[in-house]
Amino acid sequence: MSLSPSQRLASVDDLLLYRLSHLTAAAGAVVVRLCEGGYGITRREWGLLAQLHGYPGGLLPSELAERMHRDRARTSRTITALLGKQLIERTALPHDRRSVRVSLTPEGQVLYAQLMPQIQAINSQILSVLSHEEAASLDDALERLRVQALAVQASMSPDLPKADRRRGRTASALAAKPKQALTRDRP
Template identity: 50%
Template sequence: MPMHAQPRTLDDLLLYRTSRLLSVAGSMVIRLCEGRFGITRREWRLIATLAGHGALGSSQLAEHAQLDRARTSRAVSSLVDKGLVSREQPAGDRRHVRLRLTSAGTKLHAELYPLVCAINTELLGALKADEVALLDDMLQRLHARGEAMVAAAADLPKADRRRREPPVAR
């Protein structure tokens, strides 16, 4: 199903197709996370982010993981309860908390990351090396375009999933 500059069906939309790819291939990661390691995919994202960046403040972690602060806070609380992340308050500064992986969190990351990499490698095995490089370049450009589109659309209303009434059309 080729994509078209003027999509005719849902299957022609890039975002729909990438979402379907994530749903199919990502389900393997979810099964590993939840079935073998007892964490959610969101918790895995935070663990991997802390493993890659070291100790971070809560807002920094949310930004790096590209999650909203409320979801990050809930996931961090769960990870703290599971003993995978610790909260540390610098002396004399009760407003700022640093989050870091515990030794159990570091161990989990060391076990799970190679498995996730193997899924990634298997998926990319459908492409030739030059196609992988081209895909990487295209994804970077599409990401930059997406960020520019979001910045240009700052006047769009924010999502409010708790709203019971449909929004008034403008």
């Protein structure tokens, strides 16, 4: 009996996260074409609009960032883009004029109502290869994997260095490297 990729884990092609990224890329390409070509918004902008739907009072930008699993800077850029497209609006909080809630404009609500059924149809087409039981098993497996991933994340050592994504190195490796070597590496 041969092992499945999830049991084998012999190469990068067998790794769960790599395989999920391929699925996301293939399915996401359809959503990107729909959003960008049909509606003039990015997939990230669509995600923010979808998160705001159902919150007539709006959400704080920090709440949006958390819900979307994005950093605040990236969320802020997306908010700015959608404000420019008049799909969302900011409302200052009465008790703290520096804090704002972000909510959909009527135009944003209309866009959501037009786009959501199409996004749901794409998801349905992708899932159509699974039986009802397989889809239920997939949902169960995905939730168990999410919970396990959170447990793995919580078990990570707090001493693990953070990456300096601008340079592709850890902050501690940068600090340990002589300054001359840092300048020599630059293109």
